Amino acid sequence: MQTFKKLQRWPLAVAVASLCAMSFAAVALAADLDSDASLSSNVVAPTEVKVGNNAFQIKIWATGNLDNVRTAHVVNAYSMATGGAISAGASTTAVEFQPRHYTNDCGGASPPKGCAGNPFEVSANLNVANGTPVGTTGTLTVAMTGDQQLTADKSPDQGHVRVVASDSTPPVIGHSVVGTLGDNGWYTSNVSLTWSVTENESPASLVKTGCVDQNVTANQASTSYSCSATSTGGSAGPVNVSIKRDATAPSIVRGTDSCSAPGSLGWCRGIQTAGFSASDAPSGLADATQASFTKTSATEGDTIQIASGAVKDNAGNTNPGIEAGPFKIDSTRPTISSSAVELIAGSPAYVADTWTKHDVRVSFACNDGGSGTTSALTGADVTTEGDNHSVPSQGACEDVAGNEASPASASFGPVKIDKTKPVITAHTGGYTSGTWSQTPVTVSFSCADTGAVQSGVAAGDNTVGGGGTQSSDTPAAGVNVGNSGTCADRAGNVADAESVTVKVDGTKPTISGSASPAANADGWNNTGVTVAFACNDLASGIATCGPTPQTLSGEGRNQSASATATDNAGNGDSATVPGINIDKTAPTAPNAVTDRFPEDAAGGWFKDSVTVLFSDNGDPNLASGQAGSGVKSVTPNPTFNSSGTHAYSGTAIDYADNTSAATAGDVKVDATKPNVELTCPSGPVKAGSAATASWTASDAHSQLDGAATGTVPLDTATFGTGKIASTTVADKVGLTETDTCTYDVLYDFAGFFRPVDATPTLNVVKAGSAVPVKFSLDGAPVSGSNTSGKGAETTVATARSAAMACNAEAPTDALSETTTAGSSSLTYDATADQWVYVWKTDKAWTGCRQLVVELADGSVKRANFKFTK
Numbered sequence: 062m063q064t065f066k067k068l069q070r071w072p073l074a075v076a077v078a079s080l081c082a083m084s085f086a087a088v089a090l091a092a093d094l095d096s097d098a099s100l101s102s103n104v105v106a107p108t109e110v111k112v113g114n115n116a117f118q119i120k121i122w123a124t125g126n127l128d129n130v131r132t133a134h135v136v137n138a139y140s141m142a143t144g145g146a147i148s149a150g151a152s153t154t155a156v157e158f159q160p161r162h163y164t165n166d167c168g169g170a171s172p173p174k175g176c177a178g179n180p181f182e183v184s185a186n187l188n189v190a191n192g193t194p195v196g197t198t199g200t201l202t203v204a205m206t207g208d209q210q211l212t213a214d215k216s217p218d219q220g221h222v223r224v225v226a227s228d229s230t231p232p233v234i235g236h237s238v239v240g241t242l243g244d245n246g247w248y249t250s251n252v253s254l255t256w257s258v259t260e261n262e263s264p265a266s267l268v269k270t271g272c273v274d275q276n277v278t279a280n281q282a283s284t285s286y287s288c289s290a291t292s293t294g295g296s297a298g299p300v301n302v303s304i305k306r307d308a309t310a311p312s313i314v315r316g317t318d319s320c321s322a323p324g325s326l327g328w329c330r331g332i333q334t335a336g337f338s339a340s341d342a343p344s345g346l347a348d349a350t351q352a353s354f355t356k357t358s359a360t361e362g363d364t365i366q367i368a369s370g371a372v373k374d375n376a377g378n379t380n381p382g383i384e385a386g387p388f389k390i391d392s393t394r395p396t397i398s399s400s401a402v403e404l405i406a407g408s409p410a411y412v413a414d415t416w417t418k419h420d421v422r423v424s425f426a427c428n429d430g431g432s433g434t435t436s437a438l439t440g441a442d443v444t445t446e447g448d449n450h451s452v453p454s455q456g457a458c459e460d461v462a463g464n465e466a467s468p469a470s471a472s473f474g475p476v477k478i479d480k481t482k483p484v485i486t487a488h489t490g491g492y493t494s495g496t497w498s499q500t501p502v503t504v505s506f507s508c509a510d511t512g513a514v515q516s517g518v519a520a521g522d523n524t525v526g527g528g529g530t531q532s533s534d535t536p537a538a539g540v541n542v543g544n545s546g547t548c549a550d551r552a553g554n555v556a557d558a559e560s561v562t563v564k565v566d567g568t569k570p571t572i573s574g575s576a577s578p579a580a581n582a583d584g585w586n587n588t589g590v591t592v593a594f595a596c597n598d599l600a601s602g603i604a605t606c607g608p609t610p611q612t613l614s615g616e617g618r619n620q621s622a623s624a625t626a627t628d629n630a631g632n633g634d635s636a637t638v639p640g641i642n643i644d645k646t647a648p649t650a651p652n653a654v655t656d657r658f659p660e661d662a663a664g665g666w667f668k669d670s671v672t673v674l675f676s677d678n679g680d681p682n683l684a685s686g687q688a689g690s691g692v693k694s695v696t697p698n699p700t701f702n703s704s705g706t707h708a709y710s711g712t713a714i715d716y717a718d719n720t721s722a723a724t725a726g727d728v729k730v731d732a733t734k735p736n737v738e739l740t741c742p743s744g745p746v747k748a749g750s751a752a753t754a755s756w757t758a759s760d761a762h763s764q765l766d767g768a769a770t771g772t773v774p775l776d777t778a779t780f781g782t783g784k785i786a787s788t789t790v791a792d793k794v795g796l797t798e799t800d801t802c803t804y805d806v807l808y809d810f811a812g813f814f815r816p817v818d819a820t821p822t823l824n825v826v827k828a829g830s831a832v833p834v835k836f837s838l839d840g841a842p843v844s845g846s847n848t849s850g851k852g853a854e855t856t857v858a859t860a861r862s863a864a865m866a867c868n869a870e871a872p873t874d875a876l877s878e879t880t881t882a883g884s885s886s887l888t889y890d891a892t893a894d895q896w897v898y899v900w901k902t903d904k905a906w907t908g909c910r911q912l913v914v915e916l917a918d919g920s921v922k923r924a925n926f927k928f929t930k
Contacts, residue, residue, distance in 0.1 A: 481512025
């Protein structure tokens with residue numbers, strides 16, 4: 062059958078589709094972007110139709126933009142050639158499109174209705190009247206119109222139709238069976254049966270009988286299903302389909318068990334048999350003998366499982382099998398094993414028929430790899446020497462299943478024990494170890510096995526050698542000559558090493574003497590001398606040494622002592638210590654004199670220092686009549702240079718270091734100046750007065766050479782401060798000392814006289830007035846004394862003033878004596894013995910000022926003033 066085929070493609074798509082194997086047309090509703098719609102169609106190829114009703118569908122979609130709901134109308138127009146008749150179905154069908162942009166909004170997997178991917182579908186019919194000849198052709202036109210924005214289709218879809226012959230064949234019956242097909246036509250899974258009945262020429266006349274689709278989900282024996290069909294074209298069927306289903310594997314259950322040789326405690330000592338039975342429905346067992354069967358096992362163990370094996374049914378379903386058990390199978394007899402260890406640390410294994418030097422413990426074991434043993438075996442310890450001990454097992458050997466060992470007992474041997482060491486023998490040719498020999502000694506060694514049981518010296522284990530000849534002197538302890546190599550028997554006993562102490566001494570000993578105490582550097586002793594001798598021998602050692610010690614106690618020159626040494630080998634030697642000089646007598650006490658006469662002969666005093674001179678006075682002869690050792694030195698001459706009485710003592714020493722009696726005395730030294738203190742007056746000294754400074758003096762050693770007190774006149778003729786006075790004294794050895802003191806020569810100023818008060822009083826005065834400032838230079842004035850008038854007026858005093866802060870707490874005193882201000886001047890009133898300074902004040906002064914009067918002796922006097930208006 063042919064379908065419409067597009068001959069052109071327009072910007073807005075138009076398509077035609079067919080349903081139910083009939084012709085169809087499709088029209089696209091066009092809506093452009095400016096909302097002006099245009100409908101178009103394509104030319105399609107001719108389509109075959111038959112007499113009667115021919116159904117088809119039209120699929121409609123839109124492109125472009127619609128801003129309001131719009132309705133499209135399908136218009137069917139049919140025309141046939143002469144001699145034929147075609148009548149149409151509904152002339153118009155309305156389709157409503159919603160407002161949207163059918164180009165932009167139609168993407169995605171689920172586009173809106175009316176899009177190309179989800180079009181509207183409109184059913185239509187083409188009815189061909191009975192009697193229309195086969196081959197009649199006509200034209201089918203499918204057009205569309207739209208309201209407002211949609212205009213009439215300018216290019217409707219057109220296609221040619223042609224009438225073909227009516228139905229002349231029966232329906233076609235088909236079926237499909239889906240499932241897993243096993244053996245012998247049995248399905249082993251769910252089975253689905255689907256019927257298909259086809260009538261393409263006259264489907265409206267088709268009638269089906271049976272033809273029911275099946276879904277078989279349960280096991281069933283062979284079951285038949287049928288389908289028959291009739292139509293205008295004839296009858297088909299019945300078609301029969303047989304289905305049998307078995308999706309269940311056979312079942313297996315346990316049967317009866319048996320053992321060919323039952324043992325103890327549930328053990329089987331032979332072949333174990335397990336019984337099984339199997340069944341299956343609905344297909345039945347593939348092997349009927351498996352309805353009841355057995356399996357066997359001879360495998361040993363206590364958890365033996367016997368598998369039934371797989372069981373299969375006629376459908377091909379297989380049960381992989383089950384297991385029976387656990388069974389305990391032990392058909393093997395236990396065995397007896399033996400072992401031996403040496404009874405030492407670590408317990409090394411012992412191998413039968415070998416030699417050992419240790420006790421041997423033999424043990425037996427009942428061994429079973431299956432059910433385990435129920436009894437134990439014992440052995441024994443071999444502790445005595447021998448070369449053929451045999452140890453039998455004690456007890457029975459059975460396993461849990463009841464199997465007994467064969468043979469029932471065992472033995473271990475031979476056991477060979479040799480505990481006695483071989484012996485190494487030293488050969489010295491008659492020399493006794495550890496004794497002294499004056500001739501060379503030769504030593505050699507050999508080894509042999511000993512004891513009641515002798516394993517014999519092992520081949521290759523006798524390497525004993527060593528020894529040799531010792532001919533040179535040895536140390537006192539001798540030389541230990543031991544064997545080289547070792548010697549062991551076959552049991553592993555190792556011979557103890559052997560050695561010989563060889564002592565050889567052919568050298569005489571040494572002897573040396575020493576004197577104590579040793580002589581001094583001049584070779585003399587002043588006490589008895591003990592001479593000791595020391596003997597030494599590097600080999601056999603000293604047997605005798607002496608006589609020692611020997612003491613020489615008498616005075617004499619060049620005395621000596623001798624002694625002899627012998628060693629243990631009989632060698633001897635002697636020694637002498639000569640040149641011993643002994644002088645025990647002290648020299649005569651030395652002479653002593655001073656280096657000059659004292660400066661104070663009457664008192665015996667030396668000035669500053671004195672030296673005492675010591676000299677040799679001889680050394681007596683020795684008791685032997687020989688000359689003494691002689692005077693070696695006398696005490697060094699001491700010099701005393703500090704004040705005081707000094708004791709001296711001097712001795713003489715001879716060459717034997719004997720010291721004489723002391724020559725002693727004392728000397729007096731005055732090295733200290735006398736002490737003098739000059740004291741000046743504590744206060745100022747009145748100018749022109751007769752004044753003095755007093756002094757005192759002392760001397761602690763030779764004493765003063767004159768009076769201890771006195772006075773010194775002071776110079777008052779000139780003014781000054783810190784003027785210096787001095788005095789000097791001397792002691793009897795001529796040492797002198799001078800002291801000084803200072804004093805001041807000043808006017809005797811007693812203060813300002815009325816009306817001026819001294820500080821801190823504030824003198825209140827009217828500014829601009831002249832203030833008479835009066836003072837005396839020799840104390841309170843005495844009429845007619847005229848002592849203050851010394852010196853010219855211009856050199857007696859000068860005055861100045863300066864502003865100062867007023868002290869509110871200072872006392873005040875108003876001046877009652879003032880004069881009219883005039884020029885300031887200083888004059889001397891000889892009658893009153895006073896100096897008067899008329900101080901001219903300034904009218905502009907206010908507050909407080911201080912008047913400063915500086916005298917010719919350098920002293921400064923002050924008075925404070927407060928000014929009023």
